[in-house]
Amino acid sequence: MNTSPLLSVAWTDHVTGSRGHLVVDRLVRGVASGGLRMRKGCTAGEVAGLARGMTMKEALHYDPRGRYVPLGGAKGGIDCDPRSPEAYGVLVRYLRAMRPYVERFWTTGEDLGLTQDRVDRAAAEAGLVSTVQAVFPLLEDEAAARRRLADAFARSVDGIGLGELVGGCGVAEAALAALDRAARPYAGVRVAVQGFGTMGGATARFLDRAGLSVVAVADARGTIANPAGLDVEALLAARDGHGVVDRSALRPGDREEPGAAWLAADVDILVPAAVSYAIDAGNQRLVRARWVVEAANMPVLPEAEEALAARGVVVLPDVVVNSATNAWWWWTLFGDIGADAEEAFAHTRRAMRSLVGRMLDRAEVDGTPPRAAAHALAEERLRELDERYGWY
Known part of the structure; x- marks a missing residue:
């Protein structure tokens, strides 16, 4: 490309x-x-x-x-x-x-x-x-499309807007697809999430509700950890507009740790969902997870990803993992789905399952990391779009 x-x-x-x-x-x-x-x-x-x-x-x-x-x-x-x-x-x-x-x-x-x-x-x-x-x-019918999108943004599920939740639904589904491929039961799978704003918070909710144990979340004030599992819903309810949790909501078993503690958490799945370039060649050695699921954009630097792969850590790339928010806007606006939350979640889950499956199949056939496989799939799609619509 x-x-x-x-x-x-x-x-x-x-x-x-x-x-x-x-x-x-x-x-x-x-x-x-x-x-x-x-x-x-x-x-x-x-x-x-x-x-x-x-x-x-x-x-x-x-x-x-x-x-x-x-x-x-x-x-x-x-x-x-x-x-x-x-x-x-x-x-x-x-x-x-x-x-x-x-x-x-x-x-x-x-x-x-x-x-x-x-x-x-x-x-x-x-x-x-x-x-x-x-x-x-x-758009075929601009007025109807704008009403549909406005209706979708007006929906909320258990106190959180649909527009905030769809991206996390996609991230969670990518992680669950990887677990299913590895035949790993959800019970007992431990998760750490860096960033507890829109994407990180929603991802934590969906993974928690799928039966995984979220044991660490990091926000701008530090990391909140509990090896027995955090009360994700209570933490979500205690966030401010920047995703920072009010520490008065912590339970007796919860503990406050330094901001970087999420990276070295004893977990199976690590979800960087905040800043870019969070995992570099130096700090990647702290990662203990089997899967790094990129909810943020560009959180793992290339040299870090190479070192992680050498240790058997699978990085599920951002171009796939966090793509659902953007796609949901257009599915809704163009009319592939309506404004209903359950329809949005079901469509997101189907799309992400298909995309993650195709990426991991391609990685296995080509003998490449998932990111290279995703880029190869994107190149093929871009050629199709070029042939049908041209460059501009």
Whole structure:
């Protein structure tokens, strides 16, 4: 796959000096999809890598029988602490500057450091109709599609919005598919999750409800651990808007540990669900899990993945594992599914089971790691999309 992005835009906030980036890796039918993240230290290179990953995520969900035709890949990033008092103003000004791109060919939404509600509020203040308005011309019935998506976002399940849950459902299903392939019963399987925001929190809920034992979760304040298993629902209810758990909700058996303790937890499944580049060549030796399931984008550096593979640790890659949130938006908007939560979860589970199965089958046949197999599958899908729709 061509590794040069189609478009890169750099932005500087005239008020605070904060830097922002937009990278469009590829267009399909004139549109690209990818979230907007905000974190201190976000770089142009990081955003470019994420945009390329979005190209592959979109392509991997291509189904010629579906109404949803995958888009190209893009990503936005802002170098700013999302907890700072000035962050919201920076977000509004960034979106105001990027308004022509959002209106014409970049569809976006929440990513690391941002919630969809916050992005939507800032987008409205920046004069945008919607953060996904670039895709509206591709819809058969725009009004019905927008109502369907709005109805879906209005749904909640046990106190958490459907839009927050679908991605975690996909991550959990990827992990469960790996367990099933290894003929490993769910009971007794131990899990550690880094990051307890939208993706990490939802993943923890679905794995907990599947019968696995979540024994460690990490947030910005540190790691919460209990070898007998954490009360995931209580911790979810005690989160703030940034995924930080109120420690007054901890039970007597729960203990607070340093922030990096999640990495070395005695678990079977490790779920990095926060920042990129969390596992590197140095700290990978601390990993004790059999599977690393990438809920975050680019959490495992290549040299770390190579070292983990040499120790028999399987890394399930982000381009597959965390692709369900993006796909769910489009399944719903294009009308492959309705706004119902159970329909969304069932469709997500079927799609992820199929995708993970194809990836692991390909890895076995080719004798490659799962990531290489996923990239090979994406290349095949991209060629199909090129033949049918062209490059732009």
